Structure formats: structure tokens, C-alpha cells
Amino acid sequence: MKRVELAHGSGGLATHQLVKDLFIRAFDNPWLSLLEDQARLELNDFNTGLHRLAFSTDSYVIDPLFFPGGDIGKLAVCGTVNDIAMSGATPRWLSCGFIIEEGLPLAELERIVDSMASAAKRVGISIVTGDTKVVPCGAADKLFINTAGIGVIPGSLNWGAGQIAAGDSIIVTGTLGDHGATILNIREQLGFKGALESDCAALDTLIAPLIPVAGVKALRDATRGGVNAVLHEFSAMSGCGIEITERELPLSPAVRGICELLGLDALNLANEAKLVIVASGKAAPVILSHLKNHPLGVNAAVIGEVVSRPGVRICGLYGVRRTLDLPHSEPLPRIC
Amino acid sequence: MCIAIPGKIIACQPDGYALCDIYGVLRDINIMLLGDVSVGQWVLVHVGFAMSVIDETEALATRDALQTMYELDSDVGILINRPLRGKDNVAG
Amino acid sequence: MWQVDQYRDPQWVSQLLDRLHAQAGLLNNTRSHPFRIMEVCGGHTHAIFRFGLDKLLPQNIEFVHGPGCPVCVLPMGRIDSCIEIANYPQVIFCSFGDALRVPGKTGTLMHARSRGADVRIIYSPMDALQLARKNPDRIIVLFALGFETTMPATAITLQQARATGITNFYCFCQHITLAPTLRSLLSRPDTAIDAFLAPGHVSMITGITSLDFICSQYRRPLVIAGFEPVDVLQSVLMLIEQKIHRICRVENQYKRVVPAAGNRLAQRAMEEVFTLNGGSEWRGLGLIEGSRIRLTDSYAQFDAESYFHPAEQQVSDDPRARCGDVLTGRCKPVECSMFGSLCNPQHAVGALMVSSEGACAAWYQYRHKESVYEES
Numbered sequence: 001m002k003r004v005e006l007a008h009g010s011g012g013l014a015t016h017q018l019v020k021d022l023f024i025r026a027f028d029n030p031w032l033s034l035l036e037d038q039a040r041l042e043l044n045d046f047n048t049g050l051h052r053l054a055f056s057t058d059s060y061v062i063d064p065l066f067f068p069g070g071d072i073g074k075l076a077v078c079g080t081v082n083d084i085a086m087s088g089a090t091p092r093w094l095s096c097g098f099i100i101e102e103g104l105p106l107a108e109l110e111r112i113v114d115s116m117a118s119a120a121k122r123v124g125i126s127i128v129t130g131d132t133k134v135v136p137c138g139a140a141d142k143l144f145i146n147t148a149g150i151g152v153i154p155g156s157l158n159w160g161a162g163q164i165a166a167g168d169s170i171i172v173t174g175t176l177g178d179h180g181a182t183i184l185n186i187r188e189q190l191g192f193k194g195a196l197e198s199d200c201a202a203l204d205t206l207i208a209p210l211i212p213v214a215g216v217k218a219l220r221d222a223t224r225g226g227v228n229a230v231l232h233e234f235s236a237m238s239g240c241g242i243e244i245t246e247r248e249l250p251l252s253p254a255v256r257g258i259c260e261l262l263g264l265d266a267l268n269l270a271n272e273a274k275l276v277i278v279a280s281g282k283a284a285p286v287i288l289s290h291l292k293n294h295p296l297g298v299n300a301a302v303i304g305e306v307v308s309r310p311g312v313r314i315c316g317l318y319g320v321r322r323t324l325d326l327p328h329s330e331p332l333p334r335i336c
Numbered sequence: 337m338c339i340a341i342p343g344k345i346i347a348c349q350p351d352g353y354a355l356c357d358i359y360g361v362l363r364d365i366n367i368m369l370l371g372d373v374s375v376g377q378w379v380l381v382h383v384g385f386a387m388s389v390i391d392e393t394e395a396l397a398t399r400d401a402l403q404t405m406y407e408l409d410s411d412v413g414i415l416i417n418r419p420l421r422g423k424d425n426v427a428g
Numbered sequence: 429m430w431q432v433d434q435y436r437d438p439q440w441v442s443q444l445l446d447r448l449h450a451q452a453g454l455l456n457n458t459r460s461h462p463f464r465i466m467e468v469c470g471g472h473t474h475a476i477f478r479f480g481l482d483k484l485l486p487q488n489i490e491f492v493h494g495p496g497c498p499v500c501v502l503p504m505g506r507i508d509s510c511i512e513i514a515n516y517p518q519v520i521f522c523s524f525g526d527a528l529r530v531p532g533k534t535g536t537l538m539h540a541r542s543r544g545a546d547v548r549i550i551y552s553p554m555d556a557l558q559l560a561r562k563n564p565d566r567i568i569v570l571f572a573l574g575f576e577t578t579m580p581a582t583a584i585t586l587q588q589a590r591a592t593g594i595t596n597f598y599c600f601c602q603h604i605t606l607a608p609t610l611r612s613l614l615s616r617p618d619t620a621i622d623a624f625l626a627p628g629h630v631s632m633i634t635g636i637t638s639l640d641f642i643c644s645q646y647r648r649p650l651v652i653a654g655f656e657p658v659d660v661l662q663s664v665l666m667l668i669e670q671k672i673h674r675i676c677r678v679e680n681q682y683k684r685v686v687p688a689a690g691n692r693l694a695q696r697a698m699e700e701v702f703t704l705n706g707g708s709e710w711r712g713l714g715l716i717e718g719s720r721i722r723l724t725d726s727y728a729q730f731d732a733e734s735y736f737h738p739a740e741q742q743v744s745d746d747p748r749a750r751c752g753d754v755l756t757g758r759c760k761p762v763e764c765s766m767f768g769s770l771c772n773p774q775h776a777v778g779a780l781m782v783s784s785e786g787a788c789a790a791w792y793q794y795r796h797k798e799s800v801y802e803e804s
Contacts, residue, residue, distance in 0.1 A: 188548070188549045188550075188551075189548075189555070190549075190551045190555075191363055191364065191384070191551065191552075191555065192361040192362065192363050193361070193362045193363065194357075194360055194361045194362040195360045195361065196361060252360075253359050253360040254359065254360040254361045256359055257341075257358050257359025257360055257361045258361055260339075260341050260358075260359065260432065261339065261341050261358060261361075261381070261551075262339070262525075262551070263339050263474075263784075316478070316479055316480050317436060317438055317441075317479060317657075318438060318441055318442075318479060318480060318481075318484060318657070319480075320479070320480025320483045320484065321480075322477070322478075322480060322794040323793075323794065325773075325792075325793055327773075328773055328774045329529075332525030332526070332528055332529070332549060333524075333525040333549060333551060334339060334524070334525055334526045334784065334785070335339050335382070335383050335524045335525075335526060335551070335574070335578065336338065336339065336470050336471070336497065336498065336499055336524070336526045336573075336574065336783070336785060338469050338470065338471030338472075338577060338627060338628075338629045338630075338655060339471065340577070340629050340632075341432070342431035342432060366552070366554055366581075366584065368584050368693070368697075369580055369581075369584065369691055369693050369694045369697070370691075370693065371693060378431060380629075380632070380685050382577060382578070382581070382629065383524075383551065383552045383553060383578055383581045384551055384552025384553075384554055384555065384581070385552065385554075385580065385581045385584070387577070387580070387629070387632055387633065387691060387694070388632045388685050388686070388687070388691060390431065390684055390685060391683065391684045391685070391687075392684075394683040394684040395684040397683070398662070398681075398683070398684060399434070401662075402440055402443065402444070402658070402662065405443070405444075405447055405665075
């Protein structure tokens with residue numbers, strides 16, 4: 001089996017061959033093919049009337065590298081695309097840095113890179129610059145990927161947590177915890193099969209119809225820490241409180257099953273293609289209608305509202321409200 | 337000490353296992369604590385073992401008791417005025 | 429999911445609450461002293477807090493959260509012994525997730541994992557045995573934790589290990605049995621408990637007579653209860669009815685799961701593999717005689733402590749922690765001076781804050797920033 005060697009990161013012939021035969025071939029765009037030290041992007045390529053860039057970076061260290069619904073490569077593209085798209089921006093260009101552990105099978109690296117290329121093509125973005133390092137066995141866990149992205153924010157759009165006010169509605173765009181439940185099951189080898197799949201996807205086309213909608217206040221994708229983490233972020237940044245209703249939370253049966261079996265709360269499980277949207281109460285029905293018309297938003301639901309009393313709370317099945325604390329660390333499966 | 341969830345047997349496997357459907361996730365569950373199980377049975381699953389067969393008759397009886405409790409207005413103690421079976425201080 | 433959802437049905441819950449409130453009015457002597465029901469299972473504690481059932485009860489009835497969480501009562505020194513074993517390079521140490529963040533003197537199993545020990549989370553004890561089969565050059569150690577609900581799973585696993593000639597598999601036995609602790613609790617003169625909600629899943633294994641002594645000897649009514657809101661509330665109603673009619677008996681609310689005789693196959697497996705031998709320390713409660721479970725001689729070959737001889741560890745709790753008082757119903761979590769400030773889920777000093785189903789952890793998670801209470 002052919003494997004990645006230290007030579008592939010040495011800057012010599014092996015590096016050039018890897019870059020040419022794998023990255024340039026897969027990512028296939030005029031900026032990257034120039035093989036300069038930097039990508040040179042025409043400012044004229046921005047549409048007129050736009051005057052702000054969205055710029056974001058993220059690193060991906062997920063284990064396992066491959067999982068139902070995606071892989072680290074697809075995650076690396078979609079994750080940063082989504083971070084850009086949260087501002088209303090259209091994602092345009094990505095950079096991509098690889099840190100590869102010596103010994104990683106080349107076939108796996110190829111599979112991941114091809115997956116990145118497909119994801120980028122689907123979104124209509126280009127991976128225009130990159131870097132490759134190979135570290136000795138044990139110095140990294142198989143593969144780490146960093147992507148940074150640039151997009152252009154339309155007009156005077158000013159989504160952000162500072163806009164949030166009491167009376168606003170809280171919307172989630174789909175079922176909670178799909179990614180976290182899937183990864184937990186595989187990583188800890190818990191042995192559950194069936195309908196568990198990561199929701200990894202790019203959200204730019206889900207967000208685009210919301211740009212002209214007046215009343216959209218803030219968007220955030222609910223990744224690590226789940227929807228609960230985003231609710232706490234919104235609450236802290238706005239100074240407002242948040243109250244959600246347990247009955248309204250959308251959950252897939254399989255994720256609900258995992259949560260019941262292992263004593264977990266889907267609110268704390270990671271997602272990869274779910275938004276938490278805060279919007280004025282008046283705009284909520286229109287937003288919901290747009291979301292439900294998109295394949296990634298069919299299970300969208302209003303789950304709660306912003307209130308003036310600080311704190312994050314959940315109203316249970318029988319009307320009793322309780323505080324929703326943020327777990328100190330990643331919740332672990334329980335049997336007790 | 338107690339997370340145990342109902343699951344439905346959907347296939348018997350060799351060596352003391354059965355494939356169980358628990359809310360749409362599937363898992364091989366050890367059935368050595370129950371002996372024989374049949375496809376379609378509901379069992380209670382704890383730490384990968386089927387620990388008890390869920391008795392549909394008793395489940396219905398619980399629901400009936402709840403229904404009766406509500407329908408009979410002022411009948412105090414309906415839940416304990418049932419024929420005693422078994423040992424002296426055990427009802428039902 | 430109807431098997432679970434019907435026992436969470438808001439309509440049934442509402443009807444049960446109506447009945448409860450009506451019957452509670454017929455209880456005598458509860459103006460100054462509420463009718464106190466002790467539940468002795470973390471599963472019940474969790475259900476009560478998660479669904480807010482204690483907030484929905486009539487004012488003259490209250491829950492007391494008793495010593496039914498095997499993680500909470502796990503002595504810290506036992507964790508240090510586990511860490512010592514996990515640190516051997518050839519060992520794969522397998523544990524339920526519940527125990528991974530319990531602190532010993534030298535840290536937690538999670539800390540040991542981050543320092544390089546091969547500690548793995550398992551869902552089933554059989555997963556640990558599978559690891560032993562797949563890794564013949566490693567030594568697999570199962571951290572066997574829990575009451576009678578989980579003991580049969582460990583027993584079957586060890587029986588299978590012996591039957592299939594596995595020699596690289598060991599069991600660190602930390603199983604405990606509930607009855608002696610309840611006896612000890614009820615023998616104290618200041619125990620103000622009026623009735624018991626018994627853990628349905630323990631009775632599913634042991635049968636419905638194992639806690640008879642609570643009625644016959646200590647004159648407290650007891651209901652074997654399931655874990656969904658309808659189960660818990662129906663059980664409370666059954667206890668109130670007993671009190672009103674001055675009856676004291678064991679009743680089985682959870683008949684759809686608990687057969688009267690329990691699970692005979694499970695009992696036989698446990699008898700073959702385990703034996704009661706001496707006292708065991710329960711964190712917060714001290715030494716409870718007759719509660720320590722060990723492996724029988726015919727399974728001694730699988731005993732991890734006999735193989736690894738970890739150093740005996742005695743770790744004392746902070747004297748300010750009132751875990752014992754909370755466990756025995758003498759005070760509420762919030763009445764301990766350390767609660768929330770010095771002792772919280774991020775920095776758990778006391779036993780009941782360590783596990784997420786411990787009375788203090790549950791209170792902290794669901795209650796401490798006092799929430800608005802609203803009846804449905």
C-alpha cells in the first residue's frame with residue numbers, strides 16, 4: 001500500500017509530484033495552476049456595490065476521517081463555506097493547508113481530496129492556494145486540515161447578535177445532533193447501525209433566500225456544543241435571555257434513540273449543517289416558508305423566543321421551566 | 337443505574353444474539369438472559385443485553401387502570417382495591 | 429417510539445396530577461411534615477428533575493433523593509486503583525462513560541487517557557470481551573460498575589470468557605448491592621422517610637420480594653416503579669393511597685417489565701459468578717456491611733485486583749461536604765455550604781456532584797439558577 005512519507009513534505013520532487021498529481025488535478029482552477037506562492041484575485045471579480053469581505057478560518061481534526069454522510073475533506077470545505085455564509089456573504093475562494101501524519105495511506109488522502117473538490121464544485125467555489133506538511137508518525141493524528149475562506153457581503157446587510165431583542169423568534173433549520181451522534185457512535189465503537197448519518201453540507205443556498213427578508217437578525221451554525229452552545233452565545237452577546245420549548249425541537253428518530261439509550265441531550269450534540277436563526281416574530285413565518293422549500297430545511301421549526309430575563313431556559317413537556325446549562329465538556333454516554 | 341430502553345427484535349442471530357430495532361437504530365443485543373425470543377417481541381435493553389420481555393398484557397392493564405382511575409369519580413383507592421396474589425404484603 | 433411516548437403522554441400526566449392533588453388533601457399530619465418519598469435510583473432522580481415532576485407535586489408531598497447512584501458512591505481510592513491499572517502499557521481499560529470523570533486523588537480516568545493510558549468507553553461489557561478477542565497481545569480490563577441491573581451483564585460476559593478460554597480478560601469488580609445500604613439508612617433514628625419508590629430495573633432482575641423488609645421490618649410502604657413520568661406519578665399515587673388507608677406493602681407499578689420472580693436466568697448467572705463478601709465503602713455513607721460483591725472462586729482467575737495488586741488507596745472526602753446528609757434525606761443539596769460555589773460540575777468535590785445523576789449534580793443542572801415555575 002502506498003503511504004505518505006516525510007519526503008512528500010520536504011519541498012523536493014516528492015512534494016511537487018504530490019501537489020501536481022493530486023491537489024492541482026483535483027482542485028483544477030486557473031489560480032492554483034499558476035503555482036505561485038499566493039493566489040492573485042481580481043478585485044473586479046467582486047460585484048459592484050459590495051464593499052465588505054467576509055473572511056473566516058477553521059481547522060479540522062476529526063477522527064474518524066470517514067463517516068456516514070461525509071469525511072474530513074467535505075467537512076473542511078463545507079464548514080468554512082458555512083462560516084462565510086453566516087454573514088450573508090457568497091463564498092468565493094478557499095485556501096487549504098494539510099498537515100499529514102507520515103504513514104497515511106495515499107489512497108485515503110486521494111479520496112479526501114476528491115471529496116473536497118466535489119464539495120467545492122457543488123458550491124461553486126475554488127480552492128486557490130494551499131500548503132502541505134508531513135510530520136513524523138505520532139506527531140499528528142492521521143490528518144489535520146485548515147481552510148480559510150473569503151466571500152463578499154451584499155450591500156448593507158448587518159446580521160449579528162447585536163441585533164437580537166426580546167420578542168424575537170428562534171428558529172432551527174432541521175433535526176438536532178445528527179453529526180454528533182454519528183461521530184460518537186463510530187469513534188467510541190458503540191456498535192449502533194442504521195439511520196445515523198452526519199448532516200455535513202454547504203448552507204449557502206439555504207441562506208441566500210433569507211438575504212432580502214427584513215427581520216432576520218442573526219445566524220449561526222450550530223457545530224461543536226450543539227444548538228445549546230449557540231443559544232448561550234446569543235444570550236451572552238445580546239444580554240437577553242432565551243426560552244425554548246422541548247416539544248418543538250426537531251429530532252430524527254435515530255438520534256432520539258441514541259440519546260435515550262446513552263443518556264444524552266441532542267441539544268448538546270454537534271451539527272454540521274444546521275442553523276440557529278434569530279428573527280423578528282413578524283418575519284418568522286416567511287423565513288420558515290423559505291427554509292421548508294429547501295431540501296436542507298424541510299424540518300425547520302420555531303423552537304423558542306428571546307426574552308428580557310437573562311439566562312437560557314427550556315420549557316419541558318408538562319410546562320415546567322428549567323435552566324439549560326452549558327456542559328463543561330463534551331457529554332459522555334451513560335448507562336446509569 | 338437504570339438506563340434501559342424498549343427495543344423490538346427484528347432478527348435472531350447466532351451465538352445468543354438478536355438484532356434489535358431501538359427507535360430506528362439497530363444493534364446486536366445479547367439475549368442470553370432471556371433464553372428464547374421471537375421476532376416482533378419487545379424487550380428492555382440495558383448495556384447491550386435484553387433483560388426483560390415487555391409484557392403487552394400488563395402494559396394494557398396499566399393503561400386501563402389509568403383510564404379507570406379517571407372515569408370513576410370519587411372512588412378512592414381504586415389502584416389498591418385489586419385482588420391480592422402471591423405473598424401476604426404484595427399486591428398484584 | 430410509542431413504547432416510551434405513551435408513558436410521557438401529557439394527558440395521562442395531567443390526569444394523574446389531578447388525582448394526586450385530590451388525594452393529597454386526604455393525607456393526615458402533612459402540614460408541618462410533608463409526606464417524604466425516597467427514590468433510590470439515579471434514573472428516578474434524573475426523570476424527576478428532567479420533567480420537573482417534583483415541581484408538579486402537591487405541596488405536602490416531596491421527593492428525597494437517596495443513595496441509588498453507584499457512580500456517586502464510588503470511593504475515590506477505587507478510581508486511583510483503576511488509573512494505576514490503566515497506566516500499564518499493555519492494558520486496554522474499558523469503562524462505562526459515567527465513570528470517566530469521577531476524580532480520584534491522582535485525577536480521573538479521562539486525565540489518564542489524555543496522558544496516554546488506553547482507556548476506552550464501552551456501551552456493553554461484551555464489547556470489552558470482544559476487544560480481548562481482537563487484541564490477543566493486550567490485556568483487557570473491564571471496570572464492572574453498578575447494582576443488580578448491570579451485574580447480570582457482567583456475569584454473562586465472564587461466563588462467556590471462561591467458556592471460550594479467553595485468558596487476556598480481567599474484571600475490576602465494583603458492583604454493589606442496594607439492600608444493605610437501605611437497611612443501614614432505615615436503622616438510623618433520624619431518618620425522616622415515609623415511603624419508598626423502588627428502582628424498577630433492579631427488581632426486574634431480583635424480583636419483587638428483595639425489598640420486602642422495608643415494609644415488614646421498617647413499616648414503610650414501597651412501590652416498584654418504572655422510569656417514565658406516568659410510571660413515577662402513578663407510583664406516587666399508589667403510595668399515597670397506601671398511606672391514606674394505613675396500608676404498608678410492596679406494590680409493583682412496573683408490571684409490564686418486572687415479573688414477580690425477577691429474571692431467573694440472570695439470578696443464576698449472578699449466583700455462579702458473584703458472591704457477597706464483607707463490607708464495602710460507600711462514599712458519603714461510610715462502610716456498609718454485607719454490600720461488597722466479589723467474584724466467586726471459580727471466576728477468581730478473572731479478578732483484576734488479584735492480578736495487578738493495585739495499591740490500597742484511602743482518600744477522604746472534604747469534611748465540609750454534606751453528601752451523607754443529602755443521601756439520607758437530612759438536607760437538600762442547596763443546603764450544603766459548598767454547593768454551587770466550591771462544589772459544582774466543573775469542580776466536583778463531593779460524591780453527589782460527580783455523576784450527572786447525583787442529587788447535587790441534577791439539582792445544579794436543572795435548578796440552581798432558580799427557574800420560573802409554571803403549571804401546564
